[in-house]
Amino acid sequence: MPDLIAAVHLAAEAIEPVLPEWHVSEGMLYAITLKGRDEPAQVRVFREFMGKRFEAFVRYASGR
Structure with a gap:
């Protein structure tokens, strides 16, 4: 699960990393709207x- 999705749960210690050495490749996110x-x-x-x-x-x- 990407940190972006899990961050709140990781911080609350509701979940813990199982494979901490494994990472999703980084990417960019753009939002274009009116x-x-x-x-x-x-x-x-x-x-x-x-x-x-x-x-x-x-x-x-x-x-933090």
Whole structure:
């Protein structure tokens, strides 16, 4: 399971790594959307949800 998905659960010690030496290759994630009034509500909600997930991952990865 990628750290991005597991970060919150790892930090809460609800799960633990089984194969810590194994890693998923790194990649990039881009989100391109309309801003302002033209942005669909579903896209805005998804973007906010993913933003919170990334914040949790950054906190976990930095040890905070």
